[in-house]
Amino acid sequence: MEDIKLSAHALNLWFGNKQVLKNIDIEFAKNQVTSLIGPSGCGKSTLLRSFNRMHDLSPEARIEGKLMLGEMDLYDPANSVTQTRKRIGMVFQRPNPLPKTIYENMAYALKLHQFPKAEIPGMIQSALEESFLWEEVKDELDKPAVKLSGGQQQRLCIARTVVLRPEVILMDEPCSALDPISTEKIEELILKLKEHYTFVIVTHNMQQAQRISDKVAFMYLGEVVEFEKTDAIFQNPVHELTANYVRGYFG
Numbered sequence: 001m002e003d004i005k006l007s008a009h010a011l012n013l014w015f016g017n018k019q020v021l022k023n024i025d026i027e028f029a030k031n032q033v034t035s036l037i038g039p040s041g042c043g044k045s046t047l048l049r050s051f052n053r054m055h056d057l058s059p060e061a062r063i064e065g066k067l068m069l070g071e072m073d074l075y076d077p078a079n080s081v082t083q084t085r086k087r088i089g090m091v092f093q094r095p096n097p098l099p100k101t102i103y104e105n106m107a108y109a110l111k112l113h114q115f116p117k118a119e120i121p122g123m124i125q126s127a128l129e130e131s132f133l134w135e136e137v138k139d140e141l142d143k144p145a146v147k148l149s150g151g152q153q154q155r156l157c158i159a160r161t162v163v164l165r166p167e168v169i170l171m172d173e174p175c176s177a178l179d180p181i182s183t184e185k186i187e188e189l190i191l192k193l194k195e196h197y198t199f200v201i202v203t204h205n206m207q208q209a210q211r212i213s214d215k216v217a218f219m220y221l222g223e224v225v226e227f228e229k230t231d232a233i234f235q236n237p238v239h240e241l242t243a244n245y246v247r248g249y250f251g
């Protein structure tokens with residue numbers, strides 16, 4: 001039996017009159033990487049963002065159904081967005097470090113969550129080591145983060161998510177702004193970090209989905225059409241739509 005970490009049940013989401021997610025039921029297993037794939041506009045990012053309560057401030061968004069992190073109902077009014085985001089971190093398409101030093105980027109959320117001051121430097125070092133960045137930045141922690149290369153900035157964004165020790169890390173096309181070498185490093189990092197975290201990743205890159213995912217969900221027009229082990233989706237898809245998409249007939 002798989003240990004389910006994150007799930008959506010009968011999830012529907014509208015922006016104004018437009019229904020963008022339709023009756024989604026999906027479960028993401030602990031310590032696995034799941035990729036969300038599908039043509040542009042099918043709702044991948046919207047689904048990912050709903051787990052991080054990123055539609056809360058969007059007045060035209062209406063959400064129905066249940067989103068769970070283990071036993072925690074993510075939309076229970078008793079749970080704060082800040083606490084949710086501590087347990088479910090998110091990394092975006094473009095590296096988005098704060099206009100501050102590398103160290104301050106790492107320390108920011110730790111201070112927000114009032115971690116004991118004495119523990120902060122050690123936590124920062126561990127997270128940078130875990131994110132394959134420590135050796136490259138240990139002597140320049142007071143340098144502006146924006147001076148790092150794009151790939152290093154993205155590893156910093158992963159490190160500042162990891163530093164809070166979340167349970168889930170959501171990634172929205174984390175490599176689409178990066179060159180192949182930086183992309184390879186991030187993929188390697190994801191495969192190592194999944195020992196400790198559960199990943200849900202939106203990607204347009206079919207090779208990447210095959211390299212890093214345990215399971216893949218193919219979405220089309222707001223629905224999950226097929227959700228299976230990676231090999232099954234790519235070698236033996238049940239639905240014709242999935243087959244046509246993974247073979248590159250449309251996108």
Ligand SMILES: Nc1ncnc2c1ncn2[C@@H]1O[C@H](COP(=O)(O)OP(=O)(O)OP(=O)(O)O)[C@@H](O)[C@H]1O
Nearest residue numbers: 015020038039040041042043044045046047058060
């Ligand atoms: N804040 C918003 N307000 C209104 N409509 C939105 C909003 N965010 C997304 N949409 C619409 O919801 C639909 C799904 O968008 P979403 O970004 O989830 O698709 P996607 O599958 O991630 O696409 P892509 O691969 O191009 O990133 C699109 O029609 C989009 O225009």
